[in-house]
Amino acid sequence: MGKNFTFLKNIYRSNTWELNSIAKLIFCVTFKCNLKCKICSIWKKDHREELSVGEIEKMFKKLPNLSWLDLTGGEIALREDLIDVIRTIITHSRNLKGFHMTSNGMLPEKIIKAAQEVIRLKLKPVISISIDGPPEVHDLLRGHKGSYAQAIKTFTALKSLKNSDTHISCTISKFNLKYIDEFVAALKKDVPRFSMKDLHFNFYHVSGHYYANETLGEKGKEGIGFSHIRKYFRMRGGQNFIKNYLEDKYLFYLEKYLNGEKISLACQALHGSVFVDAYGTVFPCLYYNRPIGRLNEIDYDINKLLKSPDLDQLKIQVKHQDCDRCWSDCEAYPMIIGNLLKLTKPASN
Numbered sequence: 001m002g003k004n005f006t007f008l009k010n011i012y013r014s015n016t017w018e019l020n021s022i023a024k025l026i027f028c029v030t031f032k033c034n035l036k037c038k039i040c041s042i043w044k045k046d047h048r049e050e051l052s053v054g055e056i057e058k059m060f061k062k063l064p065n066l067s068w069l070d071l072t073g074g075e076i077a078l079r080e081d082l083i084d085v086i087r088t089i090i091t092h093s094r095n096l097k098g099f100h101m102t103s104n105g106m107l108p109e110k111i112i113k114a115a116q117e118v119i120r121l122k123l124k125p126v127i128s129i130s131i132d133g134p135p136e137v138h139d140l141l142r143g144h145k146g147s148y149a150q151a152i153k154t155f156t157a158l159k160s161l162k163n164s165d166t167h168i169s170c171t172i173s174k175f176n177l178k179y180i181d182e183f184v185a186a187l188k189k190d191v192p193r194f195s196m197k198d199l200h201f202n203f204y205h206v207s208g209h210y211y212a213n214e215t216l217g218e219k220g221k222e223g224i225g226f227s228h229i230r231k232y233f234r235m236r237g238g239q240n241f242i243k244n245y246l247e248d249k250y251l252f253y254l255e256k257y258l259n260g261e262k263i264s265l266a267c268q269a270l271h272g273s274v275f276v277d278a279y280g281t282v283f284p285c286l287y288y289n290r291p292i293g294r295l296n297e298i299d300y301d302i303n304k305l306l307k308s309p310d311l312d313q314l315k316i317q318v319k320h321q322d323c324d325r326c327w328s329d330c331e332a333y334p335m336i337i338g339n340l341l342k343l344t345k346p347a348s349n
């Protein structure tokens with residue numbers, strides 16, 4: 001079976017609720033970081049031994065249905081063995097179709113080499129370089145003077161790579177909300193041939209086990225209303241039919257989320273996706289702080305773990321969003337795709 005077939009089959013089975021094996025994984029390869037952001041305190045975490053390449057190999061060998069991977073950190077470029085990690089993952093994931101990685105862009109050579117390795121292994125990397133505002137705002141929010149210039153340099157270099165898809169990812173929080181128009185003006189000046197389609201928006205969330213930002217907590221999104229976010233999404237203009245459809249649905253539910261309403265879509269966490277952190281702890285997703293197992297205690301077999309009756313109750317809870325709840329792009333888009341049958345029925349909204 002080809003990757004495309006598996007990908008489509010996974011979408012169909014997420015909709016019919018027959019998946020029960022991991023199709024999408026968010027994997028944090030390291031918690032080490034070289035920036036000190038205001039909205040994310042990963043850099044404050046104590047450092048313990050992280051998963052080795054051998055352990056990563058054991059995990060991916062047991063995910064035959066994996067179609068989509070989000071590789072994140074901390075800063076992935078700080079893993080000395082990043083190229084080995086990437087080679088191991090792709091070699092053992094025969095059905096992997098989407099390979100997304102996120103970086104703060106501070107170490108351009110390393111990220112470019114990582115992207116080249118993905119391309120060499122016949123996948124088209126999707127790369128997000130995080131930039132949160134015009135130079136002074138980004139540098140202040142990221143705790144490092146010159147980080148804006150470095151991220152722009154990385155983005156520009158990656159953009160010139162063939163067979164890759166690189167964009168800028170901006171996380172909107174109370175700290176940069178006022179500066180987005182200024183940010184766009186700066187990008188038009190600093191990025192050769194900049195297009196609004198190069199800019200993606202995400203917005204502030206709280207996650208104890210990932211961003212470690214409970215101290216800032218809900219205060220980080222003070223003042224963010226639906227109208228702001230919609231305005232910035234709309235600034236990007238029309239995309240192709242599929243992207244427009246997904247974005248419309250994303251915005252439709254975003255309004256509900258920001259109004260405190262429950263989103264009436266079944267969450268795919270623990271059905272077709274999980275989050276694995278750098279120490280090998282498995283969680284339903286980036287946001288719900290409910291560890292469900294440790295790789296070294298489950299023979300690195302996430303699919304087997306998900307079949308455990310001990311998780312039955314939690315699965316129902318998650319499906320109905322009786323959890324910390326979120327509406328961020330990494331979890332929302334899979335949720336939309338996994339509910340296409342429901343969404344395309346008349347009067348399903």
Ligand SMILES: C[S@@+](CC[C@H](N)C(=O)[O-])C[C@H]1O[C@@H](n2cnc3c(N)ncnc32)[C@H](O)[C@@H]1O
Pocket residue numbers: 033039040042072073074075076102103104128129130169170171202203204205206207211213
């Ligand atoms: C945690 S970072 C890890 C990758 C890399 N260090 C970076 O900054 O791009 C992954 C993404 O999460 C975003 N992010 C950080 N804190 C966030 C928060 N509190 N809510 C939502 N997104 C956040 C970052 O801007 C980045 O785009």
Ligand code: SF4
Pocket residue numbers: 033034035036037040041042043073074075104
């Ligand atoms: S957002 Fe990225 S760069 Fe900033 S502290 Fe978190 S992991 Fe590090």
Ligand code: SF4
Pocket residue numbers: 267268269284285286287288318321323324325326327331
């Ligand atoms: S809805 Fe809940 S379980 Fe699902 S991804 Fe969001 S926080 Fe996680």
